[in-house]
Amino acid sequence: QVQLVESGGGLVQAGGSLRLSCAASGRTFSSYVMGWFRQAPGKEREFVAAITWSHGNTDYADSVKGRFTISRDNAKNTVYLQMNSLKREDTAVYYCAAAPPGTYFRSFTEYDTWGQGTQVTVSS
DSSP: OOEEEEEOOEEEETTOOEEEEEEEESSOOTTOEEEEEEEOTTSOOEEEEEEETTTOOEEEOTTTTTTEEEEEETTTTEEEEEEOSOOGGGOEEEEEEEEOTTOOTTOGGGOOEEOOOEEEEEEO
16 A cells, blocks of 8 residues: 655754655656645645655745745655744645656646645744
8 A cells, every 4th residue: 555654743843854754665766757846725735845755856945935844765765844934924734745657746646646644733
């Protein structure tokens, strides 16, 4: 069974940091694109960052560029999202997702496997 499991969410003060993890199991994701999306209450799901397993190519939303870093550990089959200088507007449920090769990173409709989400709350 294909599974993505996120962890690492929580409550943090503005300016603080969190690291999210996404553990993948059930199949080989070595050629896949791994993405992080987020959804705040009353808002649409939005792209945060993505990385290719094979080459480590990355892409970031403008709103997080310079503050967030996506990385992967192939040996652990895990993708990370390091979030620094957090702002209140980063508060959302964060989802990890996997998409086939050749995917347009920023389109959530192209991702076919999703985790359950982890809550990130940034307080002022």
